[in-house]
Amino acid sequence: MPSLQPGTILFAPMEGITNSVYRQVILKYYPQWDFVCCSFLRVPSQGTLSTKKIIEHIGAWTMADEAYRKKTILQILASSNSNLLDTCKKISDLKIQWTDLNLGCPSKKVVSHRGGSYLLSDMQALSKIIKTARSGLSGFFSVKMRVGLHDDKNFLKILKLLESEGVDAITVHGRTKDQMYTGAANWDYIKQAQETVNIPIIGNGDVCSKAQVQQMLNSTKCQGVMIGRCGVAAPWLAKSIKDNVESLSEDTIKQNILEYCNTLTQSFELASKGPIVTLNKLKGVCHHLFDNLDGGQQMKHLVLRSKTLQEFQQRILALLR
């Protein structure tokens, strides 16, 4: 069973980003992250999800390496029509140690299929899904939730339901679905969750520095902190946090970006179907890399306008060396 020590630092699930190749880079080169979460695996409403699909999603390399397995969280997305029990049993047979259920996805398509954040508005459907998942999963089972669909009226009820149905931990992202990613995440909800249930709470939302990690831990008393967008912008953040480093020099950031881009390029190239696919994948994760550099916005625009992989690499080198 995973151990959620006080101050655990987790890399958040992000669709289109935390795929198998990306997670491999993070786990290999930035081992200071305690856990890294897969983007969601949709459990279909018709038919079943094969064991092969589950392995593909989590990555055969993860399954083959005990150390990586221990740090990986598989996230599933289900609705009340999903064949969830079958999937959960397959996950248990694979001995995947930590499975998380997505209760936060704001996408119109997901909500219209009554999954993700929709479930925060339907206590009956939610209760059924949680019971099913819990009965099928033999490993650690957590839930990652927003505070509601349109408002927070079910928030406390949901927390109590999750606790009473045997959920092992809850990640709270302090926004409703309607808020998408606007405004500031409200950490008071994390504190409220911590005070309401006796299972570990992981705080999430707008954490970008060591100081903010400390602030979230101190002000909410949550057990762990999950970082999303700022982890993509600076995957070395967990190292800075653990090494007690508040801010890095421009030169160190430049060196970090260079190394990161090289590693990512090699990994995407090995796994992808050619340089254009690699280029697009790199562009997908490079948006915020330059945010903390003087002239970073111009650098970003120049790099993102690269038409070939070679141009991308040349521009990165010219800008950062």
Ligand SMILES: Cc1cc2nc3c(=O)[nH]c(=O)nc-3n(C[C@H](O)[C@H](O)[C@H](O)COP(=O)(O)O)c2cc1C
């Ligand atoms: C591009 C993108 C994709 C995301 N995909 C997922 C996902 O697959 N599952 C999930 O639970 N949350 C997903 N999220 C939400 C993040 O995990 C996180 O809760 C949110 O970004 C707030 O944390 P942050 O301020 O540290 O980024 C996604 C967010 C972004 C920006």
